[in-house]
Amino acid sequence: MAIIAIAALTFGTIADGGTRTEGERVxxxxxxxxxxxxxxxxVAESNVTIAREIRADIRTRVGAGETDAQIRQVYIDRFGxxxxxxxxxTGFTGLVWIIPVVAAALAVSVVGFAFxxxxxxxxxxxxxxxxxxxxxxxxxxxxxxxxxxSRRTSK
Amino acid sequence: xxxALGDAGVVAAFVAALTAAISLxxxxxxxxxxxxxxxxxxxxxxxxxxxxxxxALERAxxxxxxxxxxxxxxxxxxxxxLYNFATAWxxxxxxxxxxxxxxxxxxxxxxxxxxxxMGDPLVMWATVVILVVAAFFFGLMIGPADPFQTVTIPxxxxxxxxxxxxxxxxxxxxxxxxxxxxxxVGFTVPFAxxxxxxxxxxxxxGWLLETRRWTLFAWGFLTVGIILGAxxxxxxxxxxxxxxxxxxENASLLPWLTGTAYLHxxxxxxxxxxxxxxxxxxxxxxxxxxxxxxxxxxSGVIESVHAFSESGIGPVLLTFFGVxxxxxxxxxxxxxxxxxxxGSIDSPLSRExxxxxxxxxxxxxxxxxxxxxxxxxxxxxxxxxxxxxGVPYFDRMTMPIGMALLFLMAVAPVLPxxxxxxxxxxxxxxxxxxxxxxxLVFAVAVGARGAxxxxxxxxxxxxxGAAIRQIALAxxxxxxxxxxxRTNGGMIVHLGVILIAVALAASNSYxxxxxxxMVPGDTVTFAExxxxxxxxxxxxxxxxxxxxxxxxxDGETMRPAISQYASGQTIGTPDTSVGWTRDIQLALIALPDxxxxxxxxxxxSQPLIxxxxxxxxxxxxxxxxxxxxxxxxxxxxxxxxxxxxxxxAAG
Numbered sequence: 001m002a003i004i005a006i007a008a009l010t011f012g013t014i015a016d017g018g019t020r021t022e023g024e025r026v027x028x029x030x031x032x033x034x035x036x037x038x039x040x041x042x043v044a045e046s047n048v049t050i051a052r053e054i055r056a057d058i059r060t061r062v063g064a065g066e067t068d069a070q071i072r073q074v075y076i077d078r079f080g081x082x083x084x085x086x087x088x089x090t091g092f093t094g095l096v097w098i099i100p101v102v103a104a105a106l107a108v109s110v111v112g113f114a115f116x117x118x119x120x121x122x123x124x125x126x127x128x129x130x131x132x133x134x135x136x137x138x139x140x141x142x143x144x145x146x147x148x149x150s151r152r153t154s155k
Numbered sequence: 156x157x158x159a160l161g162d163a164g165v166v167a168a169f170v171a172a173l174t175a176a177i178s179l180x181x182x183x184x185x186x187x188x189x190x191x192x193x194x195x196x197x198x199x200x201x202x203x204x205x206x207x208x209x210x211a212l213e214r215a216x217x218x219x220x221x222x223x224x225x226x227x228x229x230x231x232x233x234x235x236x237l238y239n240f241a242t243a244w245x246x247x248x249x250x251x252x253x254x255x256x257x258x259x260x261x262x263x264x265x266x267x268x269x270x271x272x273m274g275d276p277l278v279m280w281a282t283v284v285i286l287v288v289a290a291f292f293f294g295l296m297i298g299p300a301d302p303f304q305t306v307t308i309p310x311x312x313x314x315x316x317x318x319x320x321x322x323x324x325x326x327x328x329x330x331x332x333x334x335x336x337x338x339x340v341g342f343t344v345p346f347a348x349x350x351x352x353x354x355x356x357x358x359x360x361g362w363l364l365e366t367r368r369w370t371l372f373a374w375g376f377l378t379v380g381i382i383l384g385a386x387x388x389x390x391x392x393x394x395x396x397x398x399x400x401x402x403x404e405n406a407s408l409l410p411w412l413t414g415t416a417y418l419h420x421x422x423x424x425x426x427x428x429x430x431x432x433x434x435x436x437x438x439x440x441x442x443x444x445x446x447x448x449x450x451x452x453x454s455g456v457i458e459s460v461h462a463f464s465e466s467g468i469g470p471v472l473l474t475f476f477g478v479x480x481x482x483x484x485x486x487x488x489x490x491x492x493x494x495x496x497x498g499s500i501d502s503p504l505s506r507e508x509x510x511x512x513x514x515x516x517x518x519x520x521x522x523x524x525x526x527x528x529x530x531x532x533x534x535x536x537x538x539x540x541x542x543x544x545g546v547p548y549f550d551r552m553t554m555p556i557g558m559a560l561l562f563l564m565a566v567a568p569v570l571p572x573x574x575x576x577x578x579x580x581x582x583x584x585x586x587x588x589x590x591x592x593x594x595l596v597f598a599v600a601v602g603a604r605g606a607x608x609x610x611x612x613x614x615x616x617x618x619x620g621a622a623i624r625q626i627a628l629a630x631x632x633x634x635x636x637x638x639x640x641r642t643n644g645g646m647i648v649h650l651g652v653i654l655i656a657v658a659l660a661a662s663n664s665y666x667x668x669x670x671x672x673m674v675p676g677d678t679v680t681f682a683e684x685x686x687x688x689x690x691x692x693x694x695x696x697x698x699x700x701x702x703x704x705x706x707x708x709d710g711e712t713m714r715p716a717i718s719q720y721a722s723g724q725t726i727g728t729p730d731t732s733v734g735w736t737r738d739i740q741l742a743l744i745a746l747p748d749x750x751x752x753x754x755x756x757x758x759x760s761q762p763l764i765x766x767x768x769x770x771x772x773x774x775x776x777x778x779x780x781x782x783x784x785x786x787x788x789x790x791x792x793x794x795x796x797x798x799x800x801x802x803x804a805a806g
């Protein structure tokens with residue numbers, strides 16, 4: 001089963017070819033450039049004039065063989081850093097990428113720590129955190145259950 | 156008249172909410188039954204006031220009473236009746252009134268449902284919390300968000316602008332907000348019971364069981380509301396997308412994420428009495444996120460922190476959010492000792508362990524969405540620098556979380572409580588795993604390529620296998636009852652989620668888009684379809700003039716259009732050809748002008764879009780089935796392995 005899965009996945013990935021068509025590049029690029037006149041939409045999403053013009057411009061530039069990074073730089077130079085919807089990976093803005101990873105690692109380690117504590121408790125006391133009062137509670141509930149079940153059966 | 160009626164309703168609801176809350180508390184403190192009864196009677200006035208105010212606003216809109224500022228700014232003689240009706244929640248003040256109305260409705264249902272138990276401090280305090288929330292929103296309507304301000308009609312005034320054209324182009328906009336609000340506001344009830352449990356110190360499992368259906372109801376409506384919103388965006392905006400990670404969208408997603416986490420982790424508490432603090436925190440987070448969401452979307456803060464001070468409602472909402480946080484955290488801290496739970500989770504490889512993993516993933520998901528939404532504000536206020544965080548960020552960060560959730564959906568349903576052995580897992584997961592492999596091979600065979608979508612399809616097949624396994628086993632045992640109850644209904648919700656996941660992966664990965672300039676008679680080929688442009692067609696409707704391009708796509712005529720509204724605004728009205736395997740959407744972007752004699756058309760082809768909406772429908776059905784009572788209730792005191800006493804044995 002694993003072999004079939006890996007084979008299919010590998011074939012599906014490699015047969016992709018890796019190179020993207022110009023159309024795909026345009027679609028991908030336009031969704032990373034913010035439409036300067038809209039509220040938080042990319043130029044791919046908006047149909048206002050400026051977004052249309054930027055789309056056309058990006059298509060021309062992709063056709064002329066400019067790289068993605070070059071094209072993005074053109075727009076950063078013209079409109080400033082906030083024109084790209086992907087925040088920088090460096091400096092203060094880089095935090096937006098790093099914080100979630102740190103938070104996830106923290107959450108996982110907290111849960112991991114809890115499990116290790118539970119295991120320690122379980123191995124040291126046999127049954128974790130049970131007192132005689134708990135025992136009584138369980139016994140009472142059990143006998144209650146038995147009587148109610150037998151009452152139901154006898155009805 | 157409308158203004159007087161509306162103001163009276165708002166003030167009555169506000170005063171009643173406060174009076175009822177105070178007399179309920181006083182009745183409780185002095186143990187005075189008469190005061191308590193008065194409080195309950197007065198609480199009904201909240202609904203009365205809310206209904207009167209809503210009718211007044213609708214009446215003002217329908218009679219086009221332009222002396223009301225809300226109608227002056229959002230109404231028009233030309234707006235068709237349905238959209239005119241929906242204008243009541245198309246703008247800030249109206250949407251706050253809708254919020255107030257929905258809170259009042261929930262309050263009344265609580266009053267009816269628990270009418271025999273109002274003497275119970277838990278129910279009493281929960282009612283008080285709902286009353287306070289209601290008082291806050293009606294207070295907003297007296298203060299910064301008054302829907303019944305008046306205006307002097309200027310000389311020569313003929314007609315108002317009408318609501319935003321985007322909101323009157325599709326019937327979905329009429330139903331999406333009320334449904335979303337039923338979900339959003341619905342979390343007030345479980346939140347109120349959580350707070351009541353903390354106040355009374357009855358932090359056991361009683362309040363959880365009490366509010367289980369309320370939470371499901373709210374969650375179901377929130378789910379449907381979010382999906383209707385995505386559908387609206389897809390149908391109206393015309394860029395082939397349905398989710399733009401827009402702050403407004405994120406604001407609705409955030410409580411959904413924490414609410415979903417809660418629905419899962421609550422099962423650990425019901426079964427094992429653990430995670431009390433966590434569950435309370437999740438509920439408080441869900442409710443406060445709905446308030447934070449209202450703040451983010453309604454205060455104008457998201458445009459820029461500098462816009463914040465211009466809106467009066469922002470600081471008030473932020474303060475309320477702060478109060479909720481302080482009260483929740485304070486109460487949880489105060490009851491800290493009683494919240495400490497006995498027992499432990501034996502193994503990560505158990506039902507409990509998988510619910511914990513689910514919670515970690517949903518919490519991180521919510522954190523990413525929240526951080527991405529507010530990060531530009533943080534940067535702007537700290538560094539005075541403007542940056543944007545958009546679709547690429549959210550896509551990249553949430554994709555691995557989504558994959559992990561799919562994997563968990565496959566493994567978790569087969570895990571037993573307490574502890575699972577590797578052997579057991581292997582037998583139970585065998586055929587779900589084969590289902591995953593089959594889906595993967597099928598996807599590759601029909602031409603799907605790329606590691607990410609293929610992995611998503613395989614995991615989706617795996618998860619679907621696990622869900623179907625559970626339903627198959629349950630129906631074999633219990634007949635049609637194998638479809639109802641929390642576990643089985645939950646599996647149907649999972650199937651809906653899986654459909655949506657597949658549709659998301661496919662439509663994102665295999666989106667194709669192109670723009671053509673066409674003159675009548677032109678044909679182009681795109682995405683294995685032929686597009687022929689036949690000419691333009693102009694029709695005049697009451698509110699707008701619609702110019703449609705007639706485009707024949709493989710024999711079928713599509714009419715993407717541009718609508719010009721009387722107010723001068725133009726919006727595109729795309730046309731979508733819906734299919735089971737793929738949608739083709741055409742948007743008319745530009746009409747002929749001095750620069751070009753052709754029309755500019757944008758074509759988008761995306762596979763499996765229709766399964767997003769069907770997945771949503773399945774989620775709604777599954778939620779309803781989970782709320783359906785199962786015949787036998789396992790009592791919390793029963794051991795996990797105890798057989799359920801059947802009626803045959805009892806007979």
